Amino acid sequence: MSSAVSRIPAASSDVALAHFSLLLEFETDCWDVHHAISNNKQDFVLLDVRSDDKFKQSHIEGAVNLLHSKINEQNLQQFAPDTLFVVYCAGPHCNATEKAAIKLAKLNRPVKKMIGGITGWIDEGLSLIESD
Template sequence: MTSAVSRVPAASSAEALNHFESLLKFETDCWDVHHALSNGLQDFVLVDVRGQDMFAAGHINGAINIPHPRLNEKSLAHFPKDTLFVVYCAGPHCNGTEKAAIRLAKLGWPVKKMIGGVTGWLDEGFTLKVLESLDQGEIV
C-alpha cells in the first residue's frame, strides 16, 4: 500500500535540482528581502502591487506602490532596463504578483516575486509601515 505522497514517484535528483534551482530565478522569500533591506544590500526595487489604499494601510518599509494594472512603460520610465523588480501582493491567496510579473516581463524588465506577500511577511514576524496619508509614501 502506498500513500498519496509516494503514489507518484519523486523526480530524479537531477530533475529536482534543476527544478528547485530554476524556482530561485523566479522567486525570493521574505527573509531574503528583509535581510537585504536591513543590511543595505537592496539591489532591487521592491514593488507593492496592491491598490493605494491597501499600501497606505500597511506595506513593507522601502517598497514603492505601483498597482499591477499601472505597470507600464510610463510608470517605469525612470528605471533602467536592467533594474530588478521584486513584486509582492497580499499573500498566497492573491495573484497580483503573477499579473505584475507578467507585465514587467513583457516590458523587458527582470522580475522576481516575493513569495508569501504581506501575509508571509507578517508570519515571519516582520512589521509593516502604515501611512497617515497617501502623501507619505511613494505611490506611482
C-alpha cells in the same frame, strides 16, 4: 502499501535540482528580501502592486507602490532597464503579483515574485510601516 505521498515516485536528483533551481529564478522569499533591506544590500526595487489605499494602510519599508494595472513603460521611466523588480501583493490568495510579473516581463524587465506577500511577511514576524 504506499501512501499518497510516495505512490508517485520522486523525481531523480538531477530533475529535482533543475526544477528547484529554476524556481529561484522566478521567486524569492520574505526573509531574503528582509535580509537584503536590513543589511543595506537591496539591489532591487521592491514593488507593492496593491491598491494605493492598501499601500497607505501598511506596506514594507522601502517599497514602491505601483498598482499592477498601472505598470507600463512610462511609469517605469525612472528605473534603469536592468533594474530587478521584486513584486508582492496581499498574499497567496492574490494573483496581482503574477499580473505584475507578466507586465514587467513583457516590458523586458527583470522580475521576481516575493512569495507570501504581506501575509507571508506578517507570518514571519516582520514589521510593516503602518499609517496613523
